[in-house]
Amino acid sequence: MxxxxxxxxxxxxxxxxxxxxxxxxxxxxxxxxxxxxxxxxxxxxxxxxxxxxxxxxxxxxxxxxxxxxxxxxxxxxxxxxxxxxxxxxxxxxxxxxxxxxxxxxxxxxxxxxxxxxxxxxxxxxxxxxxxxxxxxxxxxxxxxxxxxxxxxxxxxxxxxxxxxxxxxxxxxxxxxxxxxxxxxxxxxxxxxxxxxxxxxxxxxxxxxxxxxxxxxxSAGSSKKRGRDSSEEDINDNKDFDNFVEVFPVTLTGQPPTKNAAGFPQDRCFYDKWRAAQFGKREGYLLHPPTVDKVGKMVKKQGWTANHPRPEDIVAKWRPPKKCHIETDEKLMKRIRKQKWSWLAIKDYEDKRGQGVNATRAFVKGAVICDYHGELVTAEEGRKILESSTDEMGYLYFFTSGSQQLCINAQTHPCRCHPTMETMGRKMNHSKNNLNVKPQHCKIKFPEGEKDTLLLVAARDIAVDEELRFDYGVNRKSFRGEGLDREWLDE
The missing domain is CATH 1.10.443 (hpI Integrase; Chain A)
Structure with a gap:
């Protein structure tokens, strides 16, 4: 009605x-x-x-x-x-x-x-x-x-x-x-x-x-569009697909001239073609880690226009080397604030309960977040473990040089972030299908160096993928396995 x-x-x-x-x-x-x-x-x-x-x-x-x-x-x-x-x-x-x-x-x-x-x-x-x-x-x-x-x-x-x-x-x-x-x-x-x-x-x-x-x-509900357009304009996407079949988008190619291509006077196909090539060139250049190397690659290809700046490519490159991670001021800021906007907690309807999903893609080795908690000695961690009735101890034991240490994430919320849920402790366990692994770093905060466990991508991770890492048979087994994990110091 x-x-x-x-x-x-x-x-x-x-x-x-x-x-x-x-x-x-x-x-x-x-x-x-x-x-x-x-x-x-x-x-x-x-x-x-x-x-x-x-x-x-x-x-x-x-x-x-x-x-x-x-x-x-x-x-x-x-x-x-x-x-x-x-x-x-x-x-x-x-x-x-x-x-x-x-x-x-x-x-x-x-x-x-x-x-x-x-x-x-x-x-x-x-x-x-x-x-x-x-x-x-x-x-x-x-x-x-x-x-x-x-x-x-x-x-x-x-x-x-x-x-x-x-x-x-x-x-x-x-x-x-x-x-x-x-x-x-x-x-x-x-x-x-x-x-x-x-x-x-x-x-x-x-x-x-x-x-x-x-x-x-949609065809019955909209016989005529609100904007002034021809039938060719309505089918732009289909026409552009045909256009790309005739003039493939490549790293080194040049956009065809209007006479050769016959595309519209408003440049829409020309601009789409160049945008697609820009994306391909950006993807190609995302592998090199230095401005100098990116610049040489651009020069080698003979690109004089429509290519990303070397500085922009380096800014997008992930992951950085460990020595760079340890002095990364932006990473320090995220650890202090526990702001990992590319992560989201999801409620699963099975026995997993809650878990953490990636809201953007990560390349292998990229830093995802830290395993956040109070840093204590391994001896203190064992005492906490023995007195705990919690089946999931949230204790991560590891070595730093000759020291045996422990991240105690059992206290929730943590003392330094009393109103926040930290992401590392919410990730679920998987021994065979893990996509995240811990990496020990000595982050050089202004107030002094601090042993930190970062969680990094063990492989390329897709958008909306659940993040999982191996914390042993259960979290309490970190006492046995965590101390001997050589890849913590990779």
Missing amino acids: TVCVEGQKTISECQRLLRNAKKDMLGIFGNLQEEKIVSAEEKTLFRYYCEAILILGHFQRPGAVEGMTVPGWLNKTHLNGRVCVGVSQQIASFSLTPEESAFLDAHYLYVRPDCVRENVDDDGKFFISPKGRPIRSASNDLSRLHAHYKIPSVTSQEIQRVVETAASTAFNEEQKAMVAHYMAHSTPVANTHYRLRTAICTTAVCASLAGYSSEEE
């Missing part, structure tokens, strides 16, 4: 953007899944669309979108054919269809990792800008997407008013209350109804308002 008020848009009109952009977004989604070339602009538009799904499709406040976190996404719940996500900071929850969930998951797996920056704190937020910082305004992002498709802008407040108007005449009091709670107009309201089942029921109720449905056929 659609309720119309003079001068006010309908829900369907408010959600026009979702329908008009969907075909393009499905194309980008497919290219992301198949690991085809996707430009930075397309990835940004895809992020905008994911935000629009939540604001226009689920009537969420911009604050809920901005406050959405990676742990919140990792700990989503599958219930009754829906995917339920909670935003604890804003005390909000919403229930996605499988298709909507697939869009957001593609953003998490393929778009977000390209935005993560080594020395920029993203605060664990799900939506971050290309510079690595949390998005400042979901409202502005929504407005930009409207402008891109030349559709009159619709704000979150506007669609919420339209939904309230429609609900006021179409629903009973209980249903109206459910809709108000789902939109979470205020923190007290949200606190009262922060329940996943409520979110699912309310989604079903809202669907009866004849609004947007993510499952409808």
Whole structure:
């Protein structure tokens, strides 16, 4: 049932953007899944669309979108054919269809990792800008997407008013209350109804308002796009795939001339081709560890333009040598603050309980975090172990030269970070499928040198992979195995 008020848009009109952009977004989604070339602009538009799904499709406040976190996404719940996500900071929850969930998951797996920056704190937020910082305004992002498709802008407040108007005449009091709670107009309201089942029921109720449905056929719902474009423009992605087949993107190749290629006058294929080549050249250069060597490689290839700066390549190179790690001021700062924004704690539904997942890719040898706790002697550690009734002792014994030492992570929270959960102690054990290993370093803090156990990638690690390391039969067995692990000092 659609309720119309003079001068006010309908829900369907408010959600026009979702329908008009969907075909393009499905194309980008497919290219992301198949690991085809996707430009930075397309990835940004895809992020905008994911935000629009939540604001226009689920009537969420911009604050809920901005406050959405990676742990919140990792700990989503599958219930009754829906995917339920909670935003604890804003005390909000919403229930996605499988298709909507697939869009957001593609953003998490393929778009977000390209935005993560080594020395920029993203605060664990799900939506971050290309510079690595949390998005400042979901409202502005929504407005930009409207402008891109030349559709009159619709704000979150506007669609919420339209939904309230429609609900006021179409629903009973209980249903109206459910809709108000789902939109979470205020923190007290949200606190009262922060329940996943409520979110699912309310989604079903809202669907009866004849609004947007993510499952409808995009071709039938959008015969004409909001922006002025030709049929060739609609099929840009397909055409560019054909273009690349004729003119393959290589490290040493030159983009074809317009006469040879016949690409559009607006340079879109030319720019896409160069962006793809830039990415290939960046990947090729990420292996060398010095500015001088990178510069020589660039000169050897004869590249005079459209290549990364040697300084930028060195900045992205991982891992550094151990001697560099021990004097790395940025690493010291992270250890002090226990800020590892590329990690997230996930609740597993099996016997593992909680674990830690990577929210970006790591190359073999890259520092992931430290095994944080109080540094004590091995003798003190054994006394703590003997007096402990905790089956998981959280004690890591190791050697440093002639000294036998122990990291005591048993006390939680630790004395130096009383309000934080440290990541190292939350990683699960795996003897045969480990992807993380400890590395002993003497970090040269300004106040003095300190024995530190870093957890580094034992192999290349993919986005969303659970991090595991071998701590023996159980943590208490560190007393036996940890002392003799030669690779601790590699």
